[in-house]
Amino acid sequence: xxxxxxxxxxxPFLTHLQTANHGLLEGLLSLYDARCFVDRPxxxxxxxAVRSPPLRRWIRPKVEFLFEGAAAFKPSxxxxxxxxxxxxxxxxxxxxxxxxLIIHAAAVExxxxxxxxxGQSGSGKSTLCAGLVFGGWRLLSDELALIVPQSxxxxxxxxxxxxxxxxxxxxxxxxxxxxxxRPAEDTLKGTIVLVxxxxxxxxxxxxAASPRWIVxxxxxxxxxxxxxxxxxxxxxxxxxxxxxxxxxxxxRGFNTLAEVITRSECFEFTYSDxxxxxxxxxxxxxxx
Amino acid sequence: xxxxxxxxxxxxxxxxGLARLSPEEWDVVVxxxxxxxxxxxxxxxxxxxxGTDAIPERIRAHLLSARILAExxxxxxxxxxxxxxxxxxxxxxxxxxxxxxxxxxxDLPPAAGRIFNDIDILVPRAELAPVEAILSLGGWRLGEIxxxxxxxxxRWMHQLPPLVNAARRSVVDVHHTVVPITxxxxxxxxxxxxxxxxxxxxxxxxxxxPPDMVLHGAVHLFSEGEFEKGLRDLDDLNLLLRHFGTENDxxxxxxxxxxxxxxxxxxxxxxxxxxxxxxxxxPPEVSREMGPYRPAAAVRGLMDAAFARxxxxxxxxxxxxxxxxxxxxxxxxxxxxxxxxxxxxxxxLRKGVRGHAE
Numbered sequence: 001x002x003x004x005x006x007x008x009x010x011x012p013f014l015t016h017l018q019t020a021n022h023g024l025l026e027g028l029l030s031l032y033d034a035r036c037f038v039d040r041p042x043x044x045x046x047x048x049a050v051r052s053p054p055l056r057r058w059i060r061p062k063v064e065f066l067f068e069g070a071a072a073f074k075p076s077x078x079x080x081x082x083x084x085x086x087x088x089x090x091x092x093x094x095x096x097x098x099x100x101l102i103i104h105a106a107a108v109e110x111x112x113x114x115x116x117x118x119g120q121s122g123s124g125k126s127t128l129c130a131g132l133v134f135g136g137w138r139l140l141s142d143e144l145a146l147i148v149p150q151s152x153x154x155x156x157x158x159x160x161x162x163x164x165x166x167x168x169x170x171x172x173x174x175x176x177x178x179x180x181x182r183p184a185e186d187t188l189k190g191t192i193v194l195v196x197x198x199x200x201x202x203x204x205x206x207x208a209a210s211p212r213w214i215v216x217x218x219x220x221x222x223x224x225x226x227x228x229x230x231x232x233x234x235x236x237x238x239x240x241x242x243x244x245x246x247x248x249x250x251x252r253g254f255n256t257l258a259e260v261i262t263r264s265e266c267f268e269f270t271y272s273d274x275x276x277x278x279x280x281x282x283x284x285x286x287x288x
Numbered sequence: 289x290x291x292x293x294x295x296x297x298x299x300x301x302x303x304x305g306l307a308r309l310s311p312e313e314w315d316v317v318v319x320x321x322x323x324x325x326x327x328x329x330x331x332x333x334x335x336x337x338x339g340t341d342a343i344p345e346r347i348r349a350h351l352l353s354a355r356i357l358a359e360x361x362x363x364x365x366x367x368x369x370x371x372x373x374x375x376x377x378x379x380x381x382x383x384x385x386x387x388x389x390x391x392x393x394x395d396l397p398p399a400a401g402r403i404f405n406d407i408d409i410l411v412p413r414a415e416l417a418p419v420e421a422i423l424s425l426g427g428w429r430l431g432e433i434x435x436x437x438x439x440x441x442x443r444w445m446h447q448l449p450p451l452v453n454a455a456r457r458s459v460v461d462v463h464h465t466v467v468p469i470t471x472x473x474x475x476x477x478x479x480x481x482x483x484x485x486x487x488x489x490x491x492x493x494x495x496x497x498p499p500d501m502v503l504h505g506a507v508h509l510f511s512e513g514e515f516e517k518g519l520r521d522l523d524d525l526n527l528l529l530r531h532f533g534t535e536n537d538x539x540x541x542x543x544x545x546x547x548x549x550x551x552x553x554x555x556x557x558x559x560x561x562x563x564x565x566x567x568x569x570x571p572p573e574v575s576r577e578m579g580p581y582r583p584a585a586a587v588r589g590l591m592d593a594a595f596a597r598x599x600x601x602x603x604x605x606x607x608x609x610x611x612x613x614x615x616x617x618x619x620x621x622x623x624x625x626x627x628x629x630x631x632x633x634x635x636x637l638r639k640g641v642r643g644h645a646e
Contacts, residue, residue, distance in 0.1 A: 014346070042310070042311035042312045042315065043311040043312070043314050043315045043318075043344070043346055043347055044315060045346065045349075045350070047319050068319040068322060068323055068603065069319070069323065069602075069603045069604040069605070070323065070602075096322065096350070096353060097349075097353055098352070098353035098354075098356040098357060099349045099352055099353055247360065248356060248357055248360045249356060249360075250356075250359065250360060250363065252356075
């Protein structure tokens with residue numbers, strides 16, 4: 001199959017993808033909204049390709065992700081093309097974009113106010129994010145929270161959410177009608193399934209939201225849902241450690257983050273039951 | 289759509305041309321510039337010539353982002369230079385900076401928007417061991433390097449293996465001479481160290497004199513085996529030549545030094561390709577004086593073909609069927625310049641075998 005060009009609009013970014021990987025194209029068509037596929041724009045932010053490296057087409061075939069012609073990761077089996085594209089796009093954004101402060105965090109919106117959910121893998125960040133999105137919140141981004149330094153607003157990306165291992169079943173039970181991609185098994189992070197965001201997330205992708213809550217999730221088997229306030233100074237440091245281009249932005253990064261923290265309530269959120277956790281956070285936001 | 293093989297050289301040659309770029313042309317220029325390490329420089333040029341407001345917002349965001357990154361690298365390099373001075377001033381009195389770091393502290397044109405990488409310093413060979421020990425106390429130590437490569441550096445190269453600061457991830461290259469020990473061009477580093485110039489307002493720092501700075505850049509670039517940042521380095525030379533070239537006695541001094549240091553050939557190449565690709569104004573009498581340093585016509589033809597490809601951005605759009613052979617030729621040539629054949633052949637075999645094993 002000949003490589004095809006796909007032009008994808010995801011929030012503020014335009015991506016030109018070249019690929020011949022059928023599974024990837026199919027996955028994108030099912031997991032992105034039709035409006036994300038655009039005609040060739042005169043200028044694209046990211047030119048990427050997912051293709052088989054020479055010599056890896058027939059024997060133990062592999063695919064690689066190229067950004068501006070250079071491989072960003074080690075080659076992976078072709079069945080991993082979709083998660084590879086998604087993390088490749090994250091990589092392209094995180095290494096080149098400095099007009100935003102980029103925080104490695106999920107971000108969701110309700111009533112014009114944004115909740116930022118930082119957290120390392122295993123903290124339950126993505127699970128909680130998906131739970132909130134299928135519980136009435138709007139997805140801004142499940143992996144990269146983009147903050148505009150001038151306005152201190154979080155910008156929406158509306159891309160598929162990344163679920164891993166046990167969290168796949170948890171979210172399936174909570175949102176059986178959601179659109180799930182084909183599982184990519186045996187990746188470095190285990191099994192990955194991408195899930196399509198809610199229609200609302202695509203409809204309002206151009207609406208930014210003002211940060212109001214910072215919630216550090218802590219998934220703990222058997223625990224009751226509990227929201228505990230955290231000191232702002234401590235959260236500042238932890239958020240700075242999660243802000244990918246914090247150092248690159250220098251004082252602009254510091255001022256932006258300080259403003260985000262000033263405007264936000266900071267919590268640690270322990271949970272084990274997703275539906276209950278989502279209910280608690282939603283009630284908290286409605287009361288605020 | 290026709291995608292030009294090298295969209296950058298015309299822009300570097302004629303900065304006003306930026307104003308005429310269509311979004312479709314920027315779509316080619318931005319990725320090629322980013323891969324070449326030149327996006328920050330383009331941002332700086334755009335700001336100075338046409339103003340960034342004239343550029344569509346989506347494209348401007350990339351230029352702005354590259355500038356922010358360049359500023360960050362600039363802050364880091366200045367911080368590291370300050371640390372290096374603190375560590376080395378008692379031993380050396382003066383720390384001599386080379387290449388990017390030197391352009392930065394003297395505010396020369398190549399510094400604007402440049403994405404700095406390593407910091408290069410020049411020290412007397414006799415002080416190499418204490419310098420390495422002191423830098424180690426300051427956190428700059430040998431990175432992960434295989435024992436063969438380490439030996440290769442220590443025995444044959446003109447610099448220590450790169451010293452990496454684990455906490456800050458910055459890299460210091462300690463040069464003790466300008467060209468590799470084995471090289472056909474033998475150069476006494478003392479002759480460079482004798483003529484360094486202090487940096488105004490920055491005690492204990494010095495840089496090479498203008499002719500030596502150009503010659504050092506030229507000898508490095510034209511004995512180099514890898515050209516990922518080749519166009520950037522050539523443009524550094526172009527900007528230095530344009531800057532110093534307006535001073536009356538610069539060209540005379542350059543020719544005299546090139547002859548004294550036996551660096552006529554690399555200077556010939558530097559002037560030739562800088563003028564050819566980037567339009568550097570080289571006075572005709574200087575070009576005439578370079579005559580004796582010209583290689584034979586056949587070699588010149590080969591080198592023209594090879595360097596024309598090496599100085600394109602390292603982007604797949606810029607490759608043609610001869611790019612691979614051209615880069616391979618320059619890689620072998622670089623090693624040939626450094627080593628006599630009885631060292632070269634085993635070295636290349638070893639590198640080749642290992643390269644394929646990886």
